Amino acid sequence: MRDNGDGGQAVTLKDLAVELGIHPSTVSRVLHSSSEIAKGAASAATAERVRELARKRGYSPDPQAMGLRTRRTRLLGVIVPRLSDLVLATMYEGIEESAAELGVSTFVMNSLDDPGEQRRKIDIMLARRVDGLIIGDVHLGSSLLQELTARKVPFVLMNRRAAGYPSATCDDVLGGELVADHLWEKGHRKVSVIAGEPYASTAIDRTAGFVARWRSLGGDIADSNVVWSRFDTAGGREAAEKILMNCQPTALFAVNDFAAIGAMGALRSHGLTVGRDVAVVGFNDTSLAAELPIPLSSVRSPMLDIGRTAVQLFQRVLHGERVEAVALKPALCVRESSAQERP
Amino acid sequence: MRDNGDGGQAVTLKDLAVELGIHPSTVSRVLHSSSEIAKGAASAATAERVRELARKRGYSPDPQAMGLRTRRTRLLGVIVPRLSDLVLATMYEGIEESAAELGVSTFVMNSLDDPGEQRRKIDIMLARRVDGLIIGDVHLGSSLLQELTARKVPFVLMNRRAAGYPSATCDDVLGGELVADHLWEKGHRKVSVIAGEPYASTAIDRTAGFVARWRSLGGDIADSNVVWSRFDTAGGREAAEKILMNCQPTALFAVNDFAAIGAMGALRSHGLTVGRDVAVVGFNDTSLAAELPIPLSSVRSPMLDIGRTAVQLFQRVLHGERVEAVALKPALCVRESSAQERP
DNA sequence: CTGAAAGCGCTTACAG
DNA sequence: CTGAAAGCGCTTACAG
Numbered sequence: 001m002r003d004n005g006d007g008g009q010a011v012t013l014k015d016l017a018v019e020l021g022i023h024p025s026t027v028s029r030v031l032h033s034s035s036e037i038a039k040g041a042a043s044a045a046t047a048e049r050v051r052e053l054a055r056k057r058g059y060s061p062d063p064q065a066m067g068l069r070t071r072r073t074r075l076l077g078v079i080v081p082r083l084s085d086l087v088l089a090t091m092y093e094g095i096e097e098s099a100a101e102l103g104v105s106t107f108v109m110n111s112l113d114d115p116g117e118q119r120r121k122i123d124i125m126l127a128r129r130v131d132g133l134i135i136g137d138v139h140l141g142s143s144l145l146q147e148l149t150a151r152k153v154p155f156v157l158m159n160r161r162a163a164g165y166p167s168a169t170c171d172d173v174l175g176g177e178l179v180a181d182h183l184w185e186k187g188h189r190k191v192s193v194i195a196g197e198p199y200a201s202t203a204i205d206r207t208a209g210f211v212a213r214w215r216s217l218g219g220d221i222a223d224s225n226v227v228w229s230r231f232d233t234a235g236g237r238e239a240a241e242k243i244l245m246n247c248q249p250t251a252l253f254a255v256n257d258f259a260a261i262g263a264m265g266a267l268r269s270h271g272l273t274v275g276r277d278v279a280v281v282g283f284n285d286t287s288l289a290a291e292l293p294i295p296l297s298s299v300r301s302p303m304l305d306i307g308r309t310a311v312q313l314f315q316r317v318l319h320g321e322r323v324e325a326v327a328l329k330p331a332l333c334v335r336e337s338s339a340q341e342r343p
Numbered sequence: 344m345r346d347n348g349d350g351g352q353a354v355t356l357k358d359l360a361v362e363l364g365i366h367p368s369t370v371s372r373v374l375h376s377s378s379e380i381a382k383g384a385a386s387a388a389t390a391e392r393v394r395e396l397a398r399k400r401g402y403s404p405d406p407q408a409m410g411l412r413t414r415r416t417r418l419l420g421v422i423v424p425r426l427s428d429l430v431l432a433t434m435y436e437g438i439e440e441s442a443a444e445l446g447v448s449t450f451v452m453n454s455l456d457d458p459g460e461q462r463r464k465i466d467i468m469l470a471r472r473v474d475g476l477i478i479g480d481v482h483l484g485s486s487l488l489q490e491l492t493a494r495k496v497p498f499v500l501m502n503r504r505a506a507g508y509p510s511a512t513c514d515d516v517l518g519g520e521l522v523a524d525h526l527w528e529k530g531h532r533k534v535s536v537i538a539g540e541p542y543a544s545t546a547i548d549r550t551a552g553f554v555a556r557w558r559s560l561g562g563d564i565a566d567s568n569v570v571w572s573r574f575d576t577a578g579g580r581e582a583a584e585k586i587l588m589n590c591q592p593t594a595l596f597a598v599n600d601f602a603a604i605g606a607m608g609a610l611r612s613h614g615l616t617v618g619r620d621v622a623v624v625g626f627n628d629t630s631l632a633a634e635l636p637i638p639l640s641s642v643r644s645p646m647l648d649i650g651r652t653a654v655q656l657f658q659r660v661l662h663g664e665r666v667e668a669v670a671l672k673p674a675l676c677v678r679e680s681s682a683q684e685r686p
Numbered sequence: 687c688t689g690a691a692a693g694c695g696c697t698t699a700c701a702g
Numbered sequence: 703c704t705g706a707a708a709g710c711g712c713t714t715a716c717a718g
Contacts, residue, residue, distance in 0.1 A: 010472075012694095012695060012696085013695065013696065013697095014695075014696095022704075022705090023704065023705050023706075024695090024696080024697095024705095025696095025697075025698080025704080025705070025706075025707095026703085026704055026705075028696070028697060028698085029697090029698090029704090032697080041703085041704095042703065042704070043703060043704090046703080046704085060470045061695080061696070062411070062472065062694085062695050062696070063470070063471055063472060064407045064408075064410040064411045064416065064472060064694085064695075064696090065407075065411050065694070065695035065696040065697090065710090066695080066696060066697080067407040067696095067710090068405070068407040068408050068411055068694090068695080068696075068709095068710045068711065068712085069695080069696050069697045069698085069709080069710050070696085070697070070698095070710085071710075073407065082432075082436070083426055083432045083435060083436065084429055084432040084433050084436060084630075086427055086429070089425075089426045089427040089432050090427050092426060093425070093426065093427060093453055096452060096453060100452075100467065105450055105467070105471055106450070107448055107449070107450065108439075108451060109439060109443075110436055110439060124443065124448070127403045127406070128406055128448055129353075129405065129406060129407060232630070233630065233631065233634040234634075237634070261631070261634055261635075262634060264636060265634055265635075265636060268636050287427075287575070287576065288576065288604070288631070291576040291577075291580070291604055291605060291608055292604075292608075292635075292636075293607060293608060293611050293635075293636050293637070294636070355710095355711060355712085356711065356712065356713095357711075357712095365688075365689090366688065366689050366690075367689095367711090367712085367713095368688080368689070368690075368691095368712095368713075368714080369687085369688055369689075371712070371713060371714085372688090372713090372714090375713085384687085384688095385687065385688070386687060386688090389687080389688085404711080404712070405710090405711050405712070407710085407711075407712090408694090408710070408711035408712040408713090409711080409712060409713080410694090410712095411693095411694045411695065411696085411710090411711080411712075412693080412694050412711080412712050412713045412714085413694085413712085413713070413714095414694075
């Protein structure tokens, strides 16, 4: 931990100036001229003395004052459905890492996927004067993004995308296709999808990718075999129950690992053995998937990279660049829950 | 979302003053006098006009400017091992909720339980001029807390405690005792503990509570039956392997649900059925425990409340009060993994 | 009851 | 190359 000399007040620009017998503005200029060469800011000698003392005193500029002057806070607001969702927490780790490298600090808030809460949290962040937002919980068809654009708030989307806006996501369509290919190859012909929340692009794209590929392979899948659900374990369980009431598929694709785990529980309750009687594939490859009693096949999405990418994109948006949507490639991890060949 | 009139600059105190034809300081005074009565700040009439216009224009004070003037940022730094740990993420939800009510914004950062990273993240937060810290990753025997005290940085501990410092934690000793009582009653006599990281008070207290109670019940437990481990699934698996090489206990207490899940995997690999051959109990009752194929018994710790309490304690520390350690009561949830009576 | 001034810690044209 | 001034948006004694 850096010690700034005494245990109390931080040292200011003026303190340094006084000690050096020069004007504060000179100190400021030096500290801002890029590293070694103090081009035009001060003489090489002065610059050296300033930097030396700043280091010695552990000077760190007051962000409040800087922000007030420059109207840039280097604060970034991040809004997610909830941080206790492993997927979002991991993306946030990527954000934190990238932002820290840029000297940007991040606020995260949970919206619980509630539209009112989304607006409330965004208001709090704007009241804090963040330079912009990373939005991880956008709902399809919401007018929120248009409003933000009208208010000239810089932002990028993460995790979920929306047409026409910059975003960092997993290539969810591709993810769904990978699962379709895999199950088809294993010989499955009767499949169902636990599709997630219909307001989330992740759910829609994964499902659409799967269904389209399945049909192009010559497979058959009725709309009634696609069941929308919550993303959590309980949601997955309920969806699986609903599916089992209609028919008994040989394979289940859940667009989220937690939903998949819930589905596994339901199958077990029906006396079915996952991997033998029914194959199950999840999505995200959260750290748990591989560690379950019956290890879960899952599409690995590059969560950390999605977070990092969101920060990079945001910087470009802030600089006024035109930024498009970035979709990072996923990969399928096959495990016991779906490894078995269908006779 | 509140709209502040135009899509660009926020409205300032001066804007309001100009529009009302009064001095900015009067506006400021009114806006600070507690709600209805503007005692001494301005006439009732003026106060009313000010508040009315402030509302109409969607005025929100600039926190940068306020912070600069008052030397209080209403920013709170939170440091956790990692947010992708469900336990810490949930505590953070409690923090966010309580802090928002107080108009305080929070930064969270991950230290990954690395001492160097802890200091680095704390430095970043102090450079941001947070009013203080909530520390969720304190290591026993670290000198960090003494240094922070010397620097007069207000802070409270959360999740893990340290003697002599204010903290909000689960009553981990009690949690361990509850497990000992439960396993003893079920007729177990040969037990092992997957104890977690020895630098974390959570691990130490849960283990100590269990062992002390076990012995006071007349039970026998050798030190070699207490295996320290990482908190994650892989750590639990390794610890269980180590235990099974020595002996075969009839029950396993893991101080963390993830470690418990890893242990369940190891037992399964050895052909043992959890709940029938070996009982397993975890800690924290994360949302997964109840949803596992074999539902996991676990000590429910009040994670949300721990987060909320940490914020309350912090406020009191900030006001200069003397604050002690608060330990919230846990409760044991018995499930299939340990429900069976030992013959 | 209200105004006027000073100042929090910084940056940034503008002179010289 | 360096100084001096103005100002970002607020608060807070101090007058009157």
